[in-house]
């Protein structure tokens with residue numbers, strides 16, 4: 001007997017079908033006969049919204065009336081993925097949808113495929129925010145995700161005939177988008193520029209221009225919780241819109257200009273990941289969404305009150321700053337409290353520091369945001385004053401804590417130089433209650449290195465919350481076969497809201513019959529992915545080879561170079577006859593990665609991978625033993641298809657550089673084995689799944705540091721390992737550029753003279769462990785046993801657990817009763 005705890009559908013199939021017909025008729029204005037799959041997609045989505053509406057109202061009412069503090073998750077990115085199937089799952093309507101759509105003569109998959117993926121994030125940080133709002137709702141915690149509805153999200157990646165990345169605009173809003181409800185009646189005004197004057201002894205900001213922030217609301221249905229939270233993404237509109245009508249033609253163009261400028265604020269997502277660009281528009285974006293969100297919170301929690309008691313704000317909501325992008329919210333709340341509501345500095349500071357918390361996502365010093373004070377002064381003159389005052393108060397406070405003058409100088413929020421800069425990470429640390437890293441190792445390094453002075457003087461502020469991923473999207477939706485097998489193995493489906501229950505699968509790893517079923521799931525998923533890759537990309541994957549994936553942003557520290565060099569080395573060995581092709585384990589290597597458009601070496605690496613794929617896949621000497629594929633435009637959808645089909649995943653960043661990673665968690669939960677370094681959450685994954693079920697290689701953080709200190713010379717490694725020499729020589733000699741030796745010269749030069757992330761130093765260890773990997777893979781039962789043990793022991797990496805940690809350690813709140 002299997003226990004079923006999945007939510008019960010609020011509708012019958014017939015009611016769902018009627019709902020679709022009704023929406024088609026009155027919403028889309030088409031008959032079922034005229035309807036396209038896209039029409040049915042829109043109609044179905046609106047039916048789902050319809051059935052979520054009451055739970056949404058109730059969640060908001062209970063939040064405003066109840067005693068439970070809400071969570072405001074402030075994030076510049078929410079990489080939410082497609083909505084329809086996820087909402088159907090969480091609301092319990094998957095079957096009713098399938099049957100209703102079929103009864104209308106449509107194929108459910110075609111209908112689901114009509115949805116465009118909202119491209120509102122770059123990578124891990126944005127996906128984390130999406131997993132967290134899912135878990136907040138699923139745990140029944142009242143919450144808002146606050147961010148920006150970018151008109152153009154991250155670019156759509158294509159490859160040209162030379163294998164180079166081409167960035168195309170991804171206009172995901174080109175068609176009707178049924179999930180985001182545009183609420184013009186609850187817009188907020190956000191202002192910029194101008195001057196600060198004194199009036200009656202008070203500071204008054206006289207801004208130069210304003211934009212209208214219009215909320216676009218996405219429902220975030222909890223899984224089986226009966227709760228629906230809100231993702232409120234702001235869209236920038238001009239206040240000139242209405243006036244345009246009254247202008248004559250010649251004035252029209254001038255009038256349009258401010259409109260375009262205002263709307264630019266929510267037009268593009270900065271295509272950067274871990275390197276900030278000192279761009280004015282980026283600061284405008286940050287202030288835009290944070291200012292609108294703070295006003296919104298006051299509107300929601302103190303409805304209709306002209307003189308609210310904002311000392312209660314920290315009891316109503318706690319703000320989590322997802323990295324430094326929303327940190328301008330700290331001076332903004334101070335400004336609102338002091339200038340608009342008349343609080344004194346000390347009271348305002350007390351409210352502010354109790355309301356904010358900060359998650360740091362990096363260790364790369366260049367990724368810690370720093371803004372020129374001049375720029376802040378130009379765009380937000382009153383905020384610059386407040387920041388300077390925060391800095392003064394903070395330095396005073398430090399004097400009471402330490403006599404170390406140098407330390408105090410190092411901790412300045414505003415630097416003491418000719419063109420002062422504002423360090424946003426320091427502002428966040430000083431202006432909030434808690435600071436957390438995103439994996440044990442990362443949180444430790446934050447304390448020891450990045451924010452060391454702060455952790456010395458404020459040790460209690462620092463804590464760790466290891467990241468997690470939602471099992472609803474990344475197991476249940478992505479991998480229905482494995483989900484069914486888990487439910488069969490555990491005798492219940494309750495694991496979907498209590499993922500540590502996966503531990504119950506551990507004994508089944510000794511049961512060969514169960515392991516074979518598990519292997520059959522993987523095989524079927526590989527066949528599915530091969531069909532998908534054929535359909536979407538025209539690739540011919542052989543599902544009887546090992547599927548070896550590396551999907552994540554293209555960045556030097558993540559070291560796609562290491563993977564491609566090892567692959568080239570293998571190819572070189574076969575070509576030179578050192579290795580007989582008949583002995584080679586058949587392997588399909590799959591890359592997925594976008595590079596920031598201006599990131600030269602990353603883009604060259606993409607070109608190299610594509611050309612290695614072209615050469616290797618077409619070389620008859622290889623006899624089909626090695627295949628390389630690079631499906632373009634890696635996004636959540638591709639992740640959902642590829643992860644369940646992967647045998648071996650790559651988490652091979654230089655130790656100390658990947659804060660956590662969440663891709664690693666998704667793979668472990670879907671029964672892939674990982675080859676990885678001791679970095680980020682790999683450390684904790686390995687601890688949990690067992691060292692014998694994880695392929696560890698490479699230098700540790702301490703070894704990396706020692707090597708930097710001693711002086712790193714990559715050419716030494718090139719000379720030392722003939723495999724590495726052969727691989728780099730092959731890139732240099734034009735094998736992958738039709739004989740042109742210049743194409744990859746900058747990449748080769750970087751490897752041999754700089755190699756900041758020590759790819760060459762880890763190369764030998766990485767190649768050596770391949771023997772172990774391949775030997776295990778030749779024993780399918782043992783391989784799958786270990787893969788199953790990865791699933792069984794990865795329940796900790798649920799975003800439900802991560803959110804529970806935030807609730808316990810940082811937010812001090814919980815579910816609505």
Ligand SMILES: *Cc1c(COP(=O)(O)O)cnc(C)c1O
Pocket residue numbers: 122123124125127551552553634635636637639660661662663664666
């Ligand atoms: C999970 C995920 C990421 C993060 O991957 P990492 O390997 O942790 O960098 C990035 N992009 C997408 C689409 C994801 O689903």
